[in-house]
Amino acid sequence: MKVKICCISSVDEANLAIKYGANAIGLVGKMPSGPGVITDDKILEIAGSVPDNIDTFLLTSEISPAEIVSHHLRTRTNTIQLVDRINVENYKSLRKSLLNIKLVQVIHVIDEGSIDEAVMYSELADALLLDSGNPNLKIKELGGTGKVHNWKLSRKIVEQSKVPVYLAGGLNPDNVRSAIESVMPYGVDLCSGVRTNCKLDERKLEMFFKNIN
Secondary structure (H helix, E strand, O other), X not given: OEEEEOOOOOHHHHHHHHHHOOOEEEEEOOOOOOXXXXXXXXXXXXXXXXXXXXXXXXXXXXXXXXXXXXHHHHHOOOEEEEOOOOOHHHHHHHHHHOXXXXXXXXXXXXXXXXXXXXXXXXXXXXXXXXXXXXXXXXXOEOOOOXXXXXHHHXXXXXXXXXXXXXXXXXXXXXXXXXXXXXXXOOEEEEOHHHEEOOEEOXXXXXXXXXXHO
């Protein structure tokens, strides 16, 4: 089971997450809402500090290829997490500009229509990440809500996706085992579930990985 710890805010937090078994860290760029936002300079620093075998995810809310590429060049992560919808032509453009960078598309699981959306994006992205936001709101929720969505829908997406699927949204040490058994994802992703007062909590991290393993 792959584990991504998101909302990493410092080199020390990155090292702590990796110490307990994280395969990936999430570094949050400018967002319309939600926790964990840090500067591009800080993302660059953290991404450059971790071992080569760790996936570094830049969470970007940009939707145009030029702005996404520009954001990547300022941060130099090895993976880009696209938290908003990107059209097909823009994906093709990104592939040409970012040859060795993995693209992970966030699917905000809202209703049955999210399944069709996920299957479509599984033809374009390297992986999907299922979260509990809502990009249809006036102020978009693009992740970091701390809410659990409908895992039955997530399971259907996992069964139909052509690429690996991460599960996010309200995961914590107490529910992660049930989440894995219900959805059977490739990996899990969480932010607030292993934090206390917005700081990465070593005790919660230890419990989280214990319950996974």
